[in-house]
Amino acid sequence: MKKTDFVENTGVEVLAEDGCKKRPPKDNPWKNSRLIIGTIILGILIIIAFVGQLFWDKTLVNVGSSPLNLPPVGNEYRDQIGNWAHPLGTDNSGRDILALVLVGLPHSLGIGFVSATIGLTIGIIFGFSAGYLGGRVDDVIRLLSDTTMNIPALLILIIIQSLIPNAGFFAMALLLAVFAWQSPTRVLRAQVLSMKHADYVKLAQLSGSPDQEIMFKEMMPNLMPFLISQLTAGTSYSVLILVGVEVLGLGSQKIPSLGITLNNAINASAILRGMWWWWGIPTIILIVVFMCLLLITVGLDEVSNPRLRDH
């Protein structure tokens, strides 16, 4: 793990600002409850999904692979009693909800993560260039982000997806990334602007280091926790749009995902028919995922910004 590196890097900065000599062990910013709880719950969910895929029959996501309209274990629905063969029940065309969740969760999270990574990479390049180099570069990058920032991603994606119905994993991630770079670019630009006049940057400039080296070797390590929090926030944003597109009935129908399951449930009036497990289980899992991502983001913000910490 590189965690110790981050602590050292950020720690040095914080100590210098606070002017105290040594941090008491309980003050370790990485040990804040939000970050830990968020990481653990999200980690457990991801592990369950991957381990579950090894033990649970993945072909049960196919239509007609299971009995129809079966409730979860211990529940009764229209003369059918839930059993352990399908612990979370099935939908109206015989898909096993557990299999859908196990396959769908890593898929949705994966697309979100990849698109956030691409977005953040662009954001780092643009944000650093705009903030550090300034001038024309800054003007162009700001104009580009200002003009595209207010275009709701969901609506452009609706158009794209309705023309290219079966975009694969990476195509989807790339499409989402088109709307994921503006926020990191803006935020990083502001951060770089405030760090530009720090002594260590001036020292590096005086010693003749090239611009790229100053930007990415001197300044970027100090922004590490900040960058990771941008990554989790970006993941959350991309998953949100992805789920939105899927709930509306778009997105690849080849790979089952939580959003598509919700769309099927809505189209089949699962709520009115009282099939709560069909829409409720994917919804709860998504809510937990979004909460975890927020907790991690807020926790990481506390690491990178000492003023946010509780006293």
Next chain:
Amino acid sequence: MNGLTWKYALHRIGIYLLTILISITLIFVISRAVPGDPIENMWRQLEMQKGQIEGVDLIIDHYKELFGLNEPIGIQYLKYLWNTVRFEFGVSFVHYPTSVSSMIGHALPWTLGLGLITTLIIFIFGNGIGAVFGWERTPKFIKTIIPSSLIFTSIPSVLAALFLLSIFSKNLGWFPLAGAYNSNVTQGWNWPYIASVIKYGFLPVLSILLVNIGWTILGMRAMVVTIGGADYVRLAQAKGLKPFYILKKYTVRNALLPQLTSLALSLGGLISGQVLVESIFSYPGMGMLIFRAIREQDFNVIQATSYMFILITATSVLLIDLLYPLIDPRITHGED
């Protein structure tokens, strides 16, 4: 025109027009980049799914002529631009020969009404509650509720909508399951109709409100706490002004401006959320229009409605941006 300088206004309007231009261009490029002819593809696909369509070649020809698909790409683009700017979106593929503009015309008031009311409630109540929570005189037990409410702000409004619909409409039966008004009541300015509109709109508004108001509350709380320590607030306290008067006139007034900026930034998300919430509640707005059009593969409607949503978002942001300097007392002398 107090703080609204021409330079600022022109800059903002320039950004606005560019945003619209980029969106239109993007939509144009996307629809042309797809292999084959989108209109022909759409009709052939429809024909495959739903059987023989009478006079399909005629319809395709009509469309090709309407959109000038046989002309050079540059001319096509300019024509597309001109049509879009005039809100001339052609006719619906599925509900032929209804024009897309008239479909949007029916849906637009519902969407605007729902969005406007939700945004107003979020802004007024969110900032009111946030100010109370940030105020130093508020009892401690009230203040401690706030950090825990943060967690709900991460829930997408569409997921909240599913829960609200299930609990309050399906299980408790307190609210209707779908629609925007009671169809048994005569439409117009009479109380039963207005009451039914409120009743039908309650849950859609609530699902957007519940999950989005948290950010406003948190932002206001942070602003009030920060401003509470400012010198001019201390001076006001030293002058012996009443605490609530200070909160109202000194703290909240200054805190509202950054809050307005964050409202402008969050509008895109709010509107996207509304698209989804409308489709969950079958609310007859433009979100529902998109949802139905996607199911029916009515590309013309999808394209036009998405564009309208982008236009609404950009226009609202522009209005907020232009409003900002008008109410900011600190840049009243910014004219140069």
